Amino acid sequence: xxxxxxxxxxxxxxxxxxxxxxxxxxxxxxxxxxxxxxxxxxxxxxxxxxxxxxxxxxxxxxxxxxxxxxxxxxxxxxxxxxxxxxxxxxxxxxxxxxxxxxxxxxxxxxxxxxxxxxxxxxxxxxxxxxxxxxxxxxxxxxxxxxxxxxxxxxxxxxxxxxxxxxxxxxxxxxxxxxxxxxxxxxxxxxxxxxxxxxxxxxxxxxxxxxxxxxxxxxxxxxxxxxxxxxxxxxxxxxxxxxxxxxxxxxxxxxxxxxxxxxxxxxxxxxxxxxxxxxxxxxxxxxxxxxxxxxxxxxxxxxxxxxxxxxxxxxxxxxxxxxxxxxxxxxxxxxxxxxxxxxxxxxxxxxxxxxxxxxxxxxxxxxxxxxxxxxxxxxxxxxxxxxxxxxxxxxxxxxxxxxxxxxxxxxxxxxxxxxxxxxxxxxxxxxxxxxxxxxxxxxxxxxxxxxxxxxxxxxxxxxxxxxxxxxxxxxxxxxxxxxxxxxxxxxxxxxxxxxxxxxxxxxxxxxxxxxxxxxxxxxxxxxxxxxxxxxxxxxxxxxxxx
Amino acid sequence: xxxxxxxxxxxxxxxxxxxxxxxxxxxxxxxxxxxxxxxxxxxxxxxxxxxxxxxxxxxxxxxxxxxxxxxxxxxxxxxxxxxxxxxxxxxxxxxxxxxxxxxxxxxxxxxxxxxxxxxxxxxxxxxxxxxxxxxxxxxxxxxxxxxxxxxxxxxxxxxxxxxxxxxxxxxxxxxxxxxxxxxxxxxxxxxxxxxxxxxxxxxxxxxxxxxxxxxxxxxxxxxxxxxxxxxxxxxxxxxxxxxxxxxxxxxxxxx
Numbered sequence: 001x002x003x004x005x006x007x008x009x010x011x012x013x014x015x016x017x018x019x020x021x022x023x024x025x026x027x028x029x030x031x032x033x034x035x036x037x038x039x040x041x042x043x044x045x046x047x048x049x050x051x052x053x054x055x056x057x058x059x060x061x062x063x064x065x066x067x068x069x070x071x072x073x074x075x076x077x078x079x080x081x082x083x084x085x086x087x088x089x090x091x092x093x094x095x096x097x098x099x100x101x102x103x104x105x106x107x108x109x110x111x112x113x114x115x116x117x118x119x120x121x122x123x124x125x126x127x128x129x130x131x132x133x134x135x136x137x138x139x140x141x142x143x144x145x146x147x148x149x150x151x152x153x154x155x156x157x158x159x160x161x162x163x164x165x166x167x168x169x170x171x172x173x174x175x176x177x178x179x180x181x182x183x184x185x186x187x188x189x190x191x192x193x194x195x196x197x198x199x200x201x202x203x204x205x206x207x208x209x210x211x212x213x214x215x216x217x218x219x220x221x222x223x224x225x226x227x228x229x230x231x232x233x234x235x236x237x238x239x240x241x242x243x244x245x246x247x248x249x250x251x252x253x254x255x256x257x258x259x260x261x262x263x264x265x266x267x268x269x270x271x272x273x274x275x276x277x278x279x280x281x282x283x284x285x286x287x288x289x290x291x292x293x294x295x296x297x298x299x300x301x302x303x304x305x306x307x308x309x310x311x312x313x314x315x316x317x318x319x320x321x322x323x324x325x326x327x328x329x330x331x332x333x334x335x336x337x338x339x340x341x342x343x344x345x346x347x348x349x350x351x352x353x354x355x356x357x358x359x360x361x362x363x364x365x366x367x368x369x370x371x372x373x374x375x376x377x378x379x380x381x382x383x384x385x386x387x388x389x390x391x392x393x394x395x396x397x398x399x400x401x402x403x404x405x406x407x408x409x410x411x412x413x414x415x416x417x418x419x420x421x422x423x424x425x426x427x428x429x430x431x432x433x434x435x436x437x438x439x440x441x442x443x444x445x446x447x448x449x450x451x452x453x454x455x456x457x458x459x460x461x462x463x464x465x466x467x468x469x470x471x472x473x474x475x476x477x478x479x480x481x482x483x484x485x486x487x488x489x490x491x492x493x494x495x496x497x498x499x500x501x502x503x504x505x506x507x508x509x510x511x512x513x514x515x516x517x518x519x520x521x522x523x524x525x526x527x528x529x530x531x532x533x534x535x536x537x538x539x540x541x542x543x544x545x
Numbered sequence: 546x547x548x549x550x551x552x553x554x555x556x557x558x559x560x561x562x563x564x565x566x567x568x569x570x571x572x573x574x575x576x577x578x579x580x581x582x583x584x585x586x587x588x589x590x591x592x593x594x595x596x597x598x599x600x601x602x603x604x605x606x607x608x609x610x611x612x613x614x615x616x617x618x619x620x621x622x623x624x625x626x627x628x629x630x631x632x633x634x635x636x637x638x639x640x641x642x643x644x645x646x647x648x649x650x651x652x653x654x655x656x657x658x659x660x661x662x663x664x665x666x667x668x669x670x671x672x673x674x675x676x677x678x679x680x681x682x683x684x685x686x687x688x689x690x691x692x693x694x695x696x697x698x699x700x701x702x703x704x705x706x707x708x709x710x711x712x713x714x715x716x717x718x719x720x721x722x723x724x725x726x727x728x729x730x731x732x733x734x735x736x737x738x739x740x741x742x743x744x745x746x747x748x749x750x751x752x753x754x755x756x757x758x759x760x761x762x763x764x765x766x767x768x769x770x771x772x773x774x775x776x777x778x779x780x781x782x783x784x785x786x787x788x789x790x791x792x793x794x795x796x797x798x799x800x
Contacts, residue, residue: 023610030654063776486701518653520699535776536767538700538715542653544608544763544783 026051031541036078037513039493040115041087041452044511046519048541049076054092054113055541056120059497059509063523063535067543070122073109080134080145087452088116091143095130098154110134110143110165110176118498125171127163129178130154135191141168142222144209145176146188159187162211164225181220182230186213190244193222197265198252200284205251210267212244217269219280219292227288233271233278245272250308250316250333266333267292268318270303277303277320277331297336299329304348308333309364311381319366319381323348328368328379344394345373351404353378356411356432367414367432369401376401376416376430376437397428397437409454413472417448427459429470429478438478440470451494451508451526458510460489467492467512469529483529485522486536487514494526518542585741588799589733590673591631594748596624598795600644602756608763608785611652612659612693620646622793624667636671642685652782656696661787663689663723663758671731676740678732678748689723689758691785692716693765701767701777715765715780723787727754731797748797753790760786 029050038045043058053069060066073094080093090113097105108130113122133148145163160183165176181188190212196205199221209225211218220228233242247269254260269278276296285291301324309319311330318331323346330339347368354364363382369375378393399418407413416428416437426441427448443466446459459480460467465488469481491513498504508526513519520538524530600622609616626640644663651657665687673679695715702711729752736746766779 022616023614024607027610027650027652028614030651064778487699514699517698518655520697532774533776535778536699536701537778538712538767539655539695539697539780540699542655542695542697542780542782544611544781 031518033515036081037491037493037515037519038081038083038090039087039449039491039495040083040090042115042118042496042498044493044495044513044521045083045090045113045115046513046541047072047076047078047081047092049078051541054090054111056113056115057511057521057540058118059495059511059523061497061505061507063509063525063533065511065521065523065537065540067540068120070111070113070120072111072113072122073124074106077130077132077134080132082134082136084136084140085138086140089114089140091134091136093131093134093145098130110145112143112167118502118504123171125165125176127176127178129161129163131161131163135193137167137193139193139195141166141207142193142209143167144191146191146211148187149189160213162188162191162225164209164222177225179220179225179228181211181218181228183213184216184230184232186215188213188218190246192247192249194249194265194267195251196253197249197282198262199265199282199290201289206289208267210247210249212247212269214243215241217244217247217278219267219282219290221289224289229288229290229292231280231292231294233269240274242274242276243272245270246306248307248318263316265290266308266316268306268308268331268333270306270320273302275299275301275303277306277318277329279318279331279333279336281333295336297331297338299331299338300327300340301325303329305350307350307352307366309352309366309381311363317381319350321347321350321368323370323372330381341379341391343368343379344377344392345375346370347373347377349404350379353411353432367404369404369416371400371402374398374400378432395430395435395437397430399426399428399439401428405448405450407450407454407457407472408452410472413454415448415450415457429472440478440480449492449494452496453494453508456494456526458492458494460492460512462490463488465489469510469526481529483524483531483534485512485514485534487516487520487522489513489522490515585739587631587740588743588746589676589678589736589740590636590671591628592746592799594624594626594638594640594797594799596622596626596750596795596797598622598750598793600646600791600793602646602787602791603789604787605789606760606784606786608760608783609648609659609787611695611763611782612650612657613648614650616789618646618648618659618661618787620644620661620663622795624795626667626669628671634673636673636679638669638671640667640669641665642667642687652695658692658694659785660692660694661689661758663687663756665723665725667725676733676736678730678750680728680730681752682728683725683752683754685725685727687723688720689787690718690720691758691761691787692718693763693782693785695765695780695782697780701769701775713768716768717761717763717765717779719761721759721761723756723758725754725756725791727752727756727791727793729753729793743800746799748799749795750797751792751794753792756788756791758787760784760788 036047046055072092075095092111096108110125131145143165147159192210194208199206209220218230250266252262252265267280279295280292282290301322303320328341348370366379368377376395403417405415412433414430449458467483499506510524510526512522518539518541600620602618624642626638628638630637647660649658665685667685669683671679671681700712731750763782767777
């Protein structure tokens with residue numbers, strides 16, 4: 001009879017000497033299809049959820065790539081992964097392990113990857129509740145998780161709960177904080193961060209979060225979320241539901257005159273299928289940091305876009321586009337007096353371009369376009385009231401404009417994505433200063449990617465292998481450089497290479513992502529792309545221990 | 546005619562010589578005749594051997610993980626050897642051996658394979674126990690070639706004209722130094738009683754020991770045709786060192 005202890009000892013020794021190890025689960029986890037790639041200023045982030053990490057891909061000279069993995073929380077919520085507007089940070093919201101069965105199982109968390117340098121760092125903010133949507137502050141100070149539209153993520157869910165992350169502070173017991181907004185039956189659908197506002201009782205300048213629900217709106221001071229105010233938009237006189245469709249903000253400060261006495265901060269709101277524009281003037285309150293004074297103004301039709309504008313005599317107005325009237329309506333923010341301005345076409349979108357085209361009188365200029373009507377117009381608001389026909393300049397564009405893309409660092413340039421009946425999209429590059437619009441045709445639907453340095457753009461066929469580069473300036477401006485790849489392109493990113501001080505050459509690379517297998521890429525020199533010097537880099541999410 | 550004459554002459558000489566020898570008196574010998582049997586070769590000790598069997602390697606190196614779901618690598622093993630020195634109960638037999646194995650798995654969804662050929666010179670010292678066979682120790686220096694392959698759909702197509710779904714494998718192949726040290730026992734399961742008889746004998750044998758192939762960096766490259774001008778990077782799967790304990794069970798035939 002063999003002594004069991006002897007047998008166990010022998011087995012242990014045999015294991016130590018020979019085998020009995022185990023294969024890492026990493027090799028057994030296939031890369032999830034459509035895991036997602038995100039363009040950062042200095043590279044591309046590939047979310048590898050099954051391996052609980054983000055792989056940062058950075059470009060090197062000679063079209064080489066290097067990868068660097070950063071751990072993130074378990075069960076990444078794909079729709080809540082976002083980048084900061086400047087491309088320096090990546091935000092990854094994770095649901096954690098559900099249900100938790102061991103102490104090692106994770107809680108929900110937000111991982112913030114700071115990729116502003118080529119050596120990325122990350123911070124993880126644990127939280128207690130998994131919410132499926134994330135709103136990022138354009139100024140980079142805040143992030144807010146919220147429920148938003150869609151099915152509940154758990155059996156019972158508080159749809160009005162939001163989680164506020166102060167990104168300027170490290171994770172702690174008080175960061176993030178969870179808060180339930182005052183609800184009158186609505187649930188948050190869209191969040192807007194205001195700039196610093198001239199709030200009456202706030203030392204310094206406070207910032208608000210505007211929470212649009214499906215029936216009302218909540219104003220919440222980010223530093224003191226408990227002082228939130230919810231305003232019902234639905235009239236008590238009828239049962240029609242008023243659903244907010246977009247908010248705009250005036251901080252009260254005059255951006256053109258820093259010495260001017262600031263006025264009261266204002267918020268304007270439009271609603272779906274509703275003829276009213278709602279304005280909120282934030283005044284002082286005895287019990288709160290502010291109180292909204294509400295004005296409801298009928299503009300004669302459903303507004304499709306609104307903006308605060310400074311018209312003649314430097315009066316602040318809300319400009320509302322009402323395509324059903326083929327007009328714009330100016331609403332005086334103080335008196336609620338309206339002025340209708342007839343437009344040559346039923347424009348539905350507007351964007352202020354005052355900083356580009358300039359204004360001698362200090363009044364605003366807006367660019368107007370529509371997805372359902374042809375053309376683009378410039379609306380000089382200083383000459384508007386009483387002289388509407390002389391204030392509109394129609395630009396020589398005959399196509400319907402679906403989307404207007406901004407060009408970083410070249411505000412005078414706008415890329416207008418058009419759509420025609422054949423579904424083969426073209427696009428135009430509009431120069432607001434020269435008043436030129438250069439049309440570019442494509443054989444099929446093109447996806448555009450504008451380089452973060454604002455010097456060029458890329459057009460590619462998503463799911464195809466065709467790619468083209470267009471410079472915005474120089475002798476070859478807007479002359480397409482045709483390129484092709486061996487594999488189908490899912491996304492392209494124009495990224496910086498490390499500077500000479502960081503061991504690089506300071507150039508730029510174009511990384512075309514092929515989202516198959518373990519994700520590959522084709523890398524071009526972005527400044528001088530050539531298929532002869534392009535490099536195919538396979539299996540970016542496959543590497544040894 | 547000439548041939549027949551020659552044969553007859555030779556036959557006559559042989560018969561005459563035998564008759565003359567038979568007529569010689571026995572008394573002419575000074576001592577009685579003693580017949581000492583010719584000393585036979587012990588073919589359980591001095592022999593040609595050919596072995597064929599199975600070798601199981603326990604490889605705990607993480608570099609094997611992309612190619613195997615287990616920390617184990619099986620091989621076919623063949624050895625041919627010849628006893629060149631035999632002194633008393635001991636003998637020494639060098640030889641030549643070849644082990645071959647292939648393992649396949651999926652790594653993150655990519656189909657992978659690893660093929661290993663090992664060619665060694667086994668130097669075997671034996672201690673014999675007569676009809677009970679012999680114990681042996683074996684050192685087997687040699688060389689090995691490892692062929693690693695990963696099939697990823699994002700790899701470049703080997704053909705110049707791109708085809709949907711076409712992807713060349715990512716491969717690496719390299720010759721490396723290898724060696725084994727093992728000890729075991731061989732038992733003759735089918736042998737003649739006459740140990741000197743030149744006839745085949747069947748053996749069963751087993752040994753265990755430690756095998757080692759020098760580690761290498763698995764920097765796999767796209768397998769493009771020579772002269773293909775396209776630039777393609779590879780994939781780095783870390784370092785693979787095929788080392789660990791092994792066992793071997795073989796059947797052998799000796800002469």
